[in-house]
Amino acid sequence: MNKKDPQRLDIVSSKASYSSFEGFKRFWPFLKPVFFWLVLGVILTIPVGGLDAAVASFLKPFMDNVMVEKDSEFAKQVPYIIVAFTIVQGICIYVSNLVNTYVGNRIATNLKKDLYKKLLLADISFFDKNTSGIVINRFASDADTATSGLVSNTKLFLSKFWSSLGLVGVLLYNSWQLSLIAVGVLIFLFIPISIVRKKVSKSIAKSVRYGTQLSSRYIETYSGIRIIKSFNLQKILFDKFNVNVEELFKISMKMTRDTNWLGPVMHVVTAVGVAGVLYYGLHLITSGVITSGTFVAFIAALIMLYTPIKSIGNNYVGLQTSMLALERIYTVLDLYSVEETEKQDRKSLKGIKSSICFEHVDFSYDGHRKVLKDISFEVPVGSKVALVGNSGGGKSTITALIPRLYELDSGKVLIDGTDIKEYSISSLRDNISMVFQDNFLFDGTIRENLMYGNDNATEEQIEIAIKSAFLDDFVKKLPNGLDTVIGERGLLLSGGQKQRLAIARAILKNSPVVILDEATSALDNKSEKIVQRALDKLMEGRTTIVIAHRLSTIMDADKILVINDGKLVESGNHAELLEKHGAYSVLYNSQFAFKNGQTEQPDN
Numbered sequence: 001m002n003k004k005d006p007q008r009l010d011i012v013s014s015k016a017s018y019s020s021f022e023g024f025k026r027f028w029p030f031l032k033p034v035f036f037w038l039v040l041g042v043i044l045t046i047p048v049g050g051l052d053a054a055v056a057s058f059l060k061p062f063m064d065n066v067m068v069e070k071d072s073e074f075a076k077q078v079p080y081i082i083v084a085f086t087i088v089q090g091i092c093i094y095v096s097n098l099v100n101t102y103v104g105n106r107i108a109t110n111l112k113k114d115l116y117k118k119l120l121l122a123d124i125s126f127f128d129k130n131t132s133g134i135v136i137n138r139f140a141s142d143a144d145t146a147t148s149g150l151v152s153n154t155k156l157f158l159s160k161f162w163s164s165l166g167l168v169g170v171l172l173y174n175s176w177q178l179s180l181i182a183v184g185v186l187i188f189l190f191i192p193i194s195i196v197r198k199k200v201s202k203s204i205a206k207s208v209r210y211g212t213q214l215s216s217r218y219i220e221t222y223s224g225i226r227i228i229k230s231f232n233l234q235k236i237l238f239d240k241f242n243v244n245v246e247e248l249f250k251i252s253m254k255m256t257r258d259t260n261w262l263g264p265v266m267h268v269v270t271a272v273g274v275a276g277v278l279y280y281g282l283h284l285i286t287s288g289v290i291t292s293g294t295f296v297a298f299i300a301a302l303i304m305l306y307t308p309i310k311s312i313g314n315n316y317v318g319l320q321t322s323m324l325a326l327e328r329i330y331t332v333l334d335l336y337s338v339e340e341t342e343k344q345d346r347k348s349l350k351g352i353k354s355s356i357c358f359e360h361v362d363f364s365y366d367g368h369r370k371v372l373k374d375i376s377f378e379v380p381v382g383s384k385v386a387l388v389g390n391s392g393g394g395k396s397t398i399t400a401l402i403p404r405l406y407e408l409d410s411g412k413v414l415i416d417g418t419d420i421k422e423y424s425i426s427s428l429r430d431n432i433s434m435v436f437q438d439n440f441l442f443d444g445t446i447r448e449n450l451m452y453g454n455d456n457a458t459e460e461q462i463e464i465a466i467k468s469a470f471l472d473d474f475v476k477k478l479p480n481g482l483d484t485v486i487g488e489r490g491l492l493l494s495g496g497q498k499q500r501l502a503i504a505r506a507i508l509k510n511s512p513v514v515i516l517d518e519a520t521s522a523l524d525n526k527s528e529k530i531v532q533r534a535l536d537k538l539m540e541g542r543t544t545i546v547i548a549h550r551l552s553t554i555m556d557a558d559k560i561l562v563i564n565d566g567k568l569v570e571s572g573n574h575a576e577l578l579e580k581h582g583a584y585s586v587l588y589n590s591q592f593a594f595k596n597g598q599t600e601q602p603d604n
């Protein structure tokens with residue numbers, strides 16, 4: 001696979017590709033709607049941080065008042081003042097928490113909306129290239145990681161910034177000499193931080209990759225549980241999971257080893273600061289430069305200043321984690337998709353009048369291996385065209401090109417003589433109903449699933465659709481009728497019922513073009529018959545393209561196209577093709593023989 005494929009999200013870069021200015025500029029659209037609250041949140045951090053300094057600054061007059069002036073008038077007030085200040089501070093903390101949570105959640109919510117829109121519009125090829133785990137992590141969790149980390153860290157940083165500013169002010173006010181020592185030692189903190197910075201972003205990128213793989217494993221287990229059990233794959237899957245989860249464990253231990261020494265180093269550095277202040281402070285007191293009250297106030301402010309600095313290591317990892325999550329979000333927001341970039345002034349397709357036409361169509365999924373080679377054919381309006389041929393020959397691919405689920409490499413697909421690229425994608429898709437071998441049903445009621453075909457359907461239309469799909473008897477017997485919940489993926493229905501529900505949904509959609517891709521091939525003979533009758537109802541009066549599983553169902557087609565290995569090798573109606581004694585007749589005879597139980601028939 002192409003390493004530089006921008007649609008593949010599993011390639012985690014550990015290098016920041018955005019400068020902080022660029023990063024901010026990109027983030028601005030998300031900040032803008034909450035800007036007022038953001039500013040309020042920032043302003044509230046001033047009293048939260050600043051009142052620390054105020055409390056500390058009262059200690060000097062308190063001590064001086066008591067110890068030097070031997071007068072306790074002012075000192076008596078101080079306890080009340082401190083309590084009053086902390087109450088104010090507490091209220092500010094509460095309000096600022098509310099505001100910040102609002103800002104953070106609002107940004108995360110808006111981000112998730114944008115990301116989900118991106119996901120809905122993404123090309124199918126995007127889904128071919130990325131695992132479900134990647135989708136969940138990139139589109140859901142990253143938004144939370146990015147915003148919660150950014151908001152909490154910014155809040156923490158800002159309030160600590162104001163409190164540090166205030167406390168440094170208190171230090172300077174009390175003694176500039178001691179301040180020089182206290183703040184001077186902090187210079188030594190820059191070196192370890194920059195070491196950690198480099199190591200940590202690599203580890204975070206790795207841990208994200210392993211975490212994503214782990215999510216995929218859960219999803220795989222959920223959707224593949226029947227196969228897992230019937231093939232006894234528990235051990236194999238557990239072993240793979242085990243490798244993943246242990247890798248994740250190792251990387252998180254490595255991250256802890258790489259970063260957690262920062263805490264103790266800060267601890268020692270600040271202790272050196274305190275020691276230096278004590279050592280020099282003793283000299284200053286004994287030589288009468290400062291009073292002991294000044295000194296006590298200084299030490300109190302110093303301890304307050306140092307406390308947040310000690311936790312800087314943990315905050316730093318948190319901040320780095322969210323910055324990288326934000327960077328991953330940007331790569332998702334940068335995804336290119338055909339639907340999103342389509343021009344606004346497209347024609348709207350309203351029914352087809354003459355034909356669907358393939359002209360010299362070439363197609364590959366990966367840009368290398370040609371899956372379709374020079375395919376040309378015409379489907380006149382109202383006709384039934386069948387595609388047959390070897391498995392993997394390219395039949396499904398051909399049908400996927402009509403609603404533009406994929407883009408052609410070369411050639412054209414025309415509807416009524418106009419390139420389908422000239423029509424808006426949504427109008428094009430409105431004109432086409434597809435029924436596959438396995439049709440996705442949504443979690444919800446039968447009615448809800450039907451309404452996905454047409455959300456304005458009347459009760460009468462629903463009834464007709466249900467009848468045409470021979471579901472009326474079944475629905476009548478259900479305790480809640482149409483409002484019966486069928487469960488995620490329609491698990492409460494049999495294969496044939498699911499298929500008929502999908503057909504009823506297509507009937508409700510009432511589009512002029514119908515594409516059936518082996519719609520009955522997963523069914524047993526009995527349900528196949530009834531589903532086939534429902535399909536016949538669906539095809540009535542419409543332009544249809546049918547990929548046939550069993551040739552008996554397409555013998556009446558107006559035209560049969562034989563697609564072998566990406567090439568159109570034969571076309572004509574049943575009688576014409578049999579006369580040619582070519583590929584079709586080989587296929588036909590093999591199925592005929594199979595029916596009589598004489599030979600083995602490879603999957604058609």
Ligand SMILES: Nc1ncnc2c1ncn2[C@@H]1O[C@H](COP(=O)(O)OP(=O)(O)O)[C@@H](O)[C@H]1O
Nearest residue numbers: 128365366371390391392393394395396397398
């Ligand atoms: N989403 C996909 N990504 C990459 N290759 C694909 C994809 N779908 C099908 N192919 C490949 O394209 C070829 C044609 O497949 P398909 O159109 O499904 O054949 P058919 O429907 O005739 O059995 C096959 O070789 C298949 O492996």
Ligand SMILES: [Mg+2]
Nearest residue numbers: 395396397517
């Ligand atoms: Mg197929």
